Amino acid sequence: QVHLVQSGAEVKKAGSSVTVSCKAPGGTFSDYTFNWVRQAPGQGFEWMGVIIPLYGTANYAQKFQGRVTITADESTTTIYMELNSLRPEDTAVYYCARAETATIYNWFAPWGQGTLVTVSS
Amino acid sequence: DIVMTQSPDSLVVSLGERATINCKSSQSVFYGSNNKNYLAWYQQKPGQPPKVLIYWASIRESGVPDRFSGSGSGTDFTLTISSLQAEDVATYYCQQYHTLPLSFGGGTKVEIK
Numbered sequence: 679q680v681h682l683v684q685s686g687a688e689v690k691k692a693g694s695s696v697t698v699s700c701k702a703p704g705g706t707f708s709d710y711t712f713n714w715v716r717q718a719p720g721q722g723f724e725w726m727g728v729i730i731p732l733y734g735t736a737n738y739a740q741k742f743q744g745r746v747t748i749t750a751d752e753s754t755t756t757i758y759m760e761l762n763s764l765r766p767e768d769t770a771v772y773y774c775a776r777a778e779t780a781t782i783y784n785w786f787a788p789w790g791q792g793t794l795v796t797v798s799s
Numbered sequence: 800d801i802v803m804t805q806s807p808d809s810l811v812v813s814l815g816e817r818a819t820i821n822c823k824s825s826q827s828v829f830y831g832s833n834n835k836n837y838l839a840w841y842q843q844k845p846g847q848p849p850k851v852l853i854y855w856a857s858i859r860e861s862g863v864p865d866r867f868s869g870s871g872s873g874t875d876f877t878l879t880i881s882s883l884q885a886e887d888v889a890t891y892y893c894q895q896y897h898t899l900p901l902s903f904g905g906g907t908k909v910e911i912k
Contacts, residue, residue, distance in 0.1 A: 722892065722903055722905045723849075740900070783896050783897065784896055785896055786849075787850075787860065792848055
């Protein structure tokens, strides 16, 4: 069974940045796209963006444009999500999620275990 | 942006009874060129990441019990649990993957009566 393993919980001050990593299994890394989705406490899901490792390109939700960067390191099969200018309302569990193919328009399976990012004022 | 609206917000059902969850998209998620609806359903249990149950609106993911089924087309979709089991207590979400930004419904919490 495929597992995505994310980095541990973070506590940050407002105005700072956070980077969350997501380690994917090796072998067929470039056959998939990887998304970042967040879930604020007690809330639903918010899609942040996607990266296509095959092309090294990323696409971001307009809400996060200019504040989020998603990258992929093929040598370590790790995906990274950096979020800048953190605000208390960015407090959420951040998930990486693999799409089933190398296209953007796909459902997500599997998901990482989630990383809690807490932002204090 | 496509807005996904689920109903009801919560559902209390007796063991063995049917649970029905609805999902409506603000625009069609049907793609005529391949005759597919770009709609998935997920189950999330407390403290866990979501798990996909259904994709292409009606295709059950491998390993998902056949009491789970998806139906609908265009803008209106339904997830049905034919005979609710104790392990089905969870929150269920629909997701469209037709148009960026990808988007999710607000969730339906299913509990046992």
